[in-house]
Amino acid sequence: MDEPGERLIEAGTPVFRRTTLALFAAGFSTFAVLYGVQPLLPVYAEEFGVSPAESSLALSLPCATLAVSLLFVSPLSEVWGRKPVMTVSLFASAILTIVAALVPDWHGFLVLRALTGITASGLPAVAMAYLSEEMHGRAIGLSMGLLIGGNALGGMVGRLIAGIIADFGSWRIGIGIIGVLALLAAVTFRFALPPSRRFVAHRMRWREVPGTFTHHFRDAGLPWLFAEPFLLMGGFVCIYNYIGFRLLEPPYSLSQAVIGAIFTVYLFGTASSAITGEVASRLGRRRVLWLAITAGLAGLALTLAQSLVLVILGVVVITMSFFGAHSVTSSWVGRRAVTDRAQASALYLCLYYLGSSILGTAGGWAYDHGGWTGVVGFVGGLYLVALAIAVRLSRLPPLPG
Known part of the structure; x- marks a missing residue:
């Protein structure tokens, strides 16, 4: 491994392109696997005789196991390395x-979905830590956006494949195709991602692990940044x-x-995340975040x-708003957490996926009643709280770095 003093990765270089290709493929795989089931919730409700809220467990359960697993997997990456994990x-x-x-019964399917959440936890927080360590400050906004x-x-393609194939054949075929695409993305990642150049492995003393998480809550801004993904992701998942x-x-x-075809609006999220990340790097995250959330409220209306x-246009606006805000807050965490970055990323994403799980299922209660x-009233309340937090963040003293 190269010494930790190696130069940071600059935007526009060959190593930047390799890194962003690998992590783009990884992000594609993770979201396709997790969210490909989302348009199938009505299918599961009918085929297995469960309620809308119960059918949402196909998505909420892996998000919950992923959220908890992040807290254990991210410290392991400090020992084993970012890329292997x-x-x-x-x-x-x-x-x-x-x-x-291939599993025929509902409960067996849910067990495998829960296990998928555990295994998928090795990517999100570690990827954010990898970028925070390897990317130059001028490139991190764009790389995180990509x-x-x-x-x-990945979320769009997974939903599109599953939704369309379920209408013309079996939903199982669609899920199988998503798995094969995820396997191809894993191969791409394995060969494209450069090894860490600035990561230094160290022995993990597990009794010290809680402290590597809790000290982030003494920061003036990080606890508020951790709250944002819980609210925004929870509301976003309710809509979908x-x-x-x-x-x-x-x-x-x-x-x-x-x-299923309506989920092609995820393309707007792909563009929005990269563009918003770049704009935030230039104009400042505090100026961009509250605008993105306000746009989401307009989309809800x-x-x-x-x-x-107009309904589809609203979903487009909500999608762009969410991915733009997520791009801003995730890169903000990476810049603000000067130590134990993997743990800071894990906390951020733990709240992100807990929001998806807890609030995503709670939205089923709102829909039933x-x-x-x-659903719009429930999500609107979440977004208003997120907006108040964004305003508070905008008034903090300048962040380090």
Whole structure:
């Protein structure tokens, strides 16, 4: 391994392109595996005889196990290294997804989804730590945006494949194809990502691990940055979890294939994350974050319209808002946490996926009791709290670095 004094990776260089290709593929794989089931929730509700909230466990359960596992896996990367942990994570998640497509019963499927969440935990926080260590400050916003762009594209392609194939054949075929694509992405990652040049492995004393997490809560800004993904991701997942139930019903009565095709709006998230990350690097994160969240509130209002065009436009705006805000906050954490970055990233993503799990399922209660208006009211409340936090963050003293 090269010495930790090696130069940081600059944007536009060959090593920058290799790194962003590898992590784009990794983000693609992780989100395709996790969120490919999302348009299938109405299918699961019908096939297995469960409620909308229960069907959401196909997504909420792996997000919950991933969130908890992050707190254990990220310290392991301090010992074993960033790239080995991420590589094992990607291959294991792909294989479990392929196996899940073959399991006949609901509970067995949920067990495999829970295991997939555990294996997938090796990628998200470690990738953020890798970029924070290896990238120059001028390049980290763009590189983090491209990583999140891979997330967005993977989420879109996974949902699109699963939704369309479920309408014309079996949902199991769609999930199997997602697993194969994830396997190809893992191979790409393995050969494209350069080894860490600034990472220094150290012996982990497990009794000291809690302190490597808790000291981040003494920072003036990090606890608020950890709260943002819980609120924003929770609200975002609610929209995508239950929009399919709404669009299957009159007056829309759309087919599963058409609903799956609507998830192509994730392309706007891919562009938004990279663009917002670059803009935030130039104008400052504190100026951009609250604007992104405000745009999300406007998108929520649009989804209340009866016009299908306006509903879809609202989903587009919400998607761009979420991925833009996530790009800003995730890179902000990486810059603010000057020590134990993997643990800071793990805390951020633990709250991110807990929001997806807890609030994503809670949105099912809102849908059961208030229909789509109930979901919008629930998510709107989450976004208003996130906006208040963004305003508070904008008033903090300048961040280190």
